[in-house]
Amino acid sequence: MPALRQPMPEQPAAERVRNFGEVALGYTEEQALLEASRCLQCKAAPCRTGCPVEVDIPAFIALIRQGQYGAAANKIKEKNSLPAICGRVCPQETQCESHCVLGKKGAPVAIGRLERFVADVQRHAGGSTPPTLSRNGRRVAIVGSGPAGLTCAGDLALAGYDVTVFEALHQPGGVLVYGIPEFRLPKAIVQAEIDYIRRLGVRIETNVVIGKTLSVDDLFAEGYQAVFIGSGAGAPQFMNIPGENLNGVYSANEFLTRVNLMKAYRFPEHPTPVYIGKKAAVIGGGNVAMDAARTALRLGAETVWLVYRRSEAEMPARREEIEHAKEEGIIFKLLTNPIKINGTAQGWVDGLECLQMELGEPDASGRRSPVPVAGSNFILPADTVIMAIGNTPNPLIPQTTPGLVVTRKGTIVTDDQGLTSRPNVYAGGDIVTGAATVISAMGAGKRAAKAIRAALGY
Numbered sequence: 001m002p003a004l005r006q007p008m009p010e011q012p013a014a015e016r017v018r019n020f021g022e023v024a025l026g027y028t029e030e031q032a033l034l035e036a037s038r039c040l041q042c043k044a045a046p047c048r049t050g051c052p053v054e055v056d057i058p059a060f061i062a063l064i065r066q067g068q069y070g071a072a073a074n075k076i077k078e079k080n081s082l083p084a085i086c087g088r089v090c091p092q093e094t095q096c097e098s099h100c101v102l103g104k105k106g107a108p109v110a111i112g113r114l115e116r117f118v119a120d121v122q123r124h125a126g127g128s129t130p131p132t133l134s135r136n137g138r139r140v141a142i143v144g145s146g147p148a149g150l151t152c153a154g155d156l157a158l159a160g161y162d163v164t165v166f167e168a169l170h171q172p173g174g175v176l177v178y179g180i181p182e183f184r185l186p187k188a189i190v191q192a193e194i195d196y197i198r199r200l201g202v203r204i205e206t207n208v209v210i211g212k213t214l215s216v217d218d219l220f221a222e223g224y225q226a227v228f229i230g231s232g233a234g235a236p237q238f239m240n241i242p243g244e245n246l247n248g249v250y251s252a253n254e255f256l257t258r259v260n261l262m263k264a265y266r267f268p269e270h271p272t273p274v275y276i277g278k279k280a281a282v283i284g285g286g287n288v289a290m291d292a293a294r295t296a297l298r299l300g301a302e303t304v305w306l307v308y309r310r311s312e313a314e315m316p317a318r319r320e321e322i323e324h325a326k327e328e329g330i331i332f333k334l335l336t337n338p339i340k341i342n343g344t345a346q347g348w349v350d351g352l353e354c355l356q357m358e359l360g361e362p363d364a365s366g367r368r369s370p371v372p373v374a375g376s377n378f379i380l381p382a383d384t385v386i387m388a389i390g391n392t393p394n395p396l397i398p399q400t401t402p403g404l405v406v407t408r409k410g411t412i413v414t415d416d417q418g419l420t421s422r423p424n425v426y427a428g429g430d431i432v433t434g435a436a437t438v439i440s441a442m443g444a445g446k447r448a449a450k451a452i453r454a455a456l457g458y
Contacts, residue, residue: 003038005107006031013327017297020182020265023324024088032117036064039109042101047111050099052443053151055079057096057111064114073122076115081154081200082147082193082442084123085176087116088185090439091318123192130199136160136458141224143210143397146174147438148230148429150197151445152452157200159453164224166208171261174232175430176438178261179253181291183298187260211396216404216425226424226452229412230445233391233430239283243341244387248277248349252284252292252388259295277383279303281352283338284388285315288435290322292386293330304330305380309337309357309370333380335359337370341385352380393431401425409434418448426452 009025010016016023027035039061047057055076063072076083092112100108122128138161142149145167153163171177176190198204208214210231219227236251238244255274263270280296282289285308297304306325308315311334315322326332335357342351356376359368393410405413405421411432418426428444430436 003034005038005110006035006113008110008113013324013329016183017294017328020298022186023183026120027113027117032064032114033067035110035114036061038102039065040101046099046101047096047109048099050096051079052095052439053080053446055096055115060118061109061111061114064118069118069121070125070128072118074128076118077128077196079446080442081151081197083115084119084189085147085185085193086439086442087112087114087119088189089180091437093319095439123189127192127196127199130196130201131158133158133201134160135162135201138162138226138456138458139164139224140452140456141166141219141227143216143227143229144168144174144231144429144431145172145194145204146176146230146232146429146441148232148431148441148445148448149174149228150194151442152228152230152426152428152449153202153445154197154200155446155449156452157197157202159449160458161452163202165202165204166210166214166219167204167206168209168231169261170206172204172206174230175234178257179288179291181256181260181295182265183294184291209396211400216397216401216422220424225456226426228418228445228448228452229397229420229425229427229431230429230441231394231397231431232441233393233411233435235392235394236387237390237392238387239338239389241338241340243343243349246341246343246349246385247347248275248383249341249385250387252282252288252386253391255292255386256288256295259299265295265299274299275384276301277349279305279380279382280384280386281305281307281333281338281380281382282386282388283307284390285310285317286388286390286435287317287321289388290317290325290330292388294325294328296384296386297328297330301384305333305382306330307333307336307338307352307354307380309335310367311335311359314359314367335370337372338385339377342379349383349385350381352382352385354378354380391430391435393434397431416447417451418444419451424452424455 060075097108236253262272264274282293340353357370426448429441
């Protein structure tokens with residue numbers, strides 16, 4: 001009989017709400033060995049079919065059982081250049097772990113936690129030594145240094161390509177550095193993974209806005225033979241309700257970027273402050289909403305409401321993030337839809353007017369549609385409002401790339417290998433799918449790298 005699934009050690013909720021340290025502390029060696037012993041080493045390995053980047057999961061777990069932690073990390077890196085990141089933020093419960101045979105009658109193997117363990121052990125030991133690579137003379141430009149771009153860059157570098165990544169911000173990492181809080185994904189972890197990509201020979205140029213500094217056509221003129229666009233979906237969405245221009249209203253994108261990338265949580269050591277009132281309302285039900293709510297709490301808000309128009313069952317956020325938010329005291333205002341943000345004479349937020357909702361028939365997403373309850377208006381006494389209802393792609397690249405076909409939502413149209421309507425121009429990640437998961441973006445980067453290799457002949 002396999003051992004029980006090992007729990008993840010965590011900071012106690014009462015302590016962690018006062019700091020930005022990582023919540024999940026990682027397995028001890030003893031826990032990792034016990035968890036690895038649960039793997040049945042299935043010959044069919046159904047867990048692999050749930051991994052978007054095709055990691056050989058039984059093989060790396062077998063190496064853990066033998067105490068070969070560095071070899072286990074290297075086995076993962078044959079398919080995934082960012083294991084310490086994936087082990088922390090990827091939704092394994094709906095991907096690899098959902099296919100685990102043990103999960104049919106109990107808890108699946110904690111694949112993500114084991115991935116994190118070996119990646120952390122290897123990093124603490126000084127990191128891995130990249131293989132010796134021979135160059136093939138082919139040049140590829142990558143637009144964006146988020147998970148899709150970094151994965152595509154790493155795979156092409158391993159195949160001998162001369163790869164340059166162009167990043168619009170002053171620091172590489174994309175959503176990994178500006179979107180995900182320190183307490184979920186420490187930026188030192190991201191930097192270590194980026195350093196590994198650089199050791200593969202990838203060059204990263206920051207402060208280059210493709211579509212403004214250079215165009216996609218400029219990249220071809222400079223001698224690049226293929227271009228991969230992985231610029232993400234960073235333009236925030238709003239509800240278009242009265243009061244959204246008041247002081248104290250943020251998009252989650254701006255709020256989290258100030259805190260994560262610009263280190264507002266360490267003001268005045270870092271010179272970018274962020275205002276947070278005593279009572280914050282975060283609108284949305286996904287992982288970004290959970291991140292914003294938990295960040296507001298750590299910045300000093302005494303009360304934080306999570307306002308969501310459906311029920312908890314329809315929330316797209318990971319179950320782990322929902323439970324962490326509850327443990328930390330976030331108040332869930334479910335079946336609640338904002339209709340107006342009230343303000344003071346000085347132009348500051350002083351309340352969020354809402355309607356109670358009830359669930360009707362399922363919509364196109366399969367979730368039951370929220371229907372307003374007549375006469376149910378009420379006001380939350382919020383002085384800060386954070387909109388976390390999704391992002392859309394920045395239109396700059398499509399607008400400056402003739403012949404690049406996009407959807408009505410602004411996402412780039414590609415085939416299943418990432419090829420766009422332009423020859424030798426590929427795209428993947430949120431710029432194609434809209435906001436999605438880190439690992440799905442990585443999968444898109446990997447598929448595009450394979451297609452680029454086939455097209456360029458190496």
